[in-house]
């Protein structure tokens with residue numbers, strides 16, 4: 011762990027949390043809902059995924075045993091808002107089958123599994139990638155796994171802390187090697203990154219509103235270059 015990087019990462023988190031407040035992720039009432047939400051959120055906005063989760067709930071189908079036994083066409087019909095609904099229906103059913111058969115549909119049993127083995131098992135389910143699996147591990151199983159995504163790459167490469175083409179694994183190592191394993195911190199840090207990427211550090215960034223700029227003189231954002239000067243003129 012490099013002390014100055016750890017300090018910078020904690021300072022960035024502090025600035026984001028100070029500006030945006032705690033994000034209270036994952037927006038789900040049960041661990042199983044968070045698991046299904048993570049699958050349905052692949053490649054769509056959370057708003058769309060949330061509609062699909064609500065449809066499952068309204069139909070009484072947000073239940074591991076029912077999903078494991080369901081027809082994929084029946085699941086697909088309910089999760090249309092999440093797009094790619096045929097593929098996602100298969101993923102949801104396969105995940106539910108594993109959850110029921112290997113963990114007794116018990117989130118505590120799943121969370122008790124050794125993290126590396128559990129990650130490998132979930133990654134072996136067709137269609138579940140690293141971001142989805144890590145979201146399940148962190149947000150549903152409270153494992154200290156840092157979730158990264160395209161927003162992470164964009165923001166931290168603009169600060170020169172990650173290369174522009176950084177892989178998922180490299181980004182994840184960067185956070186996990188420089189921060190102590192802390193579920194609460196990892197939970198809200200990823201949520202803050204998503205909020206910043208969604209609302210401020212967009213493709214065309216709104217640098218004048220970026221809380222990270224105020225963190226430290228040594229943190230210099232290539233995209234936000236000079237923003238401090240024009241910030242002083244007000245937003």
Ligand code: SF4
Nearest residue numbers: 211217220231233234
């Ligand atoms: S200063 Fe601008 S480009 Fe840099 S992280 Fe903030 S919003 Fe993104």
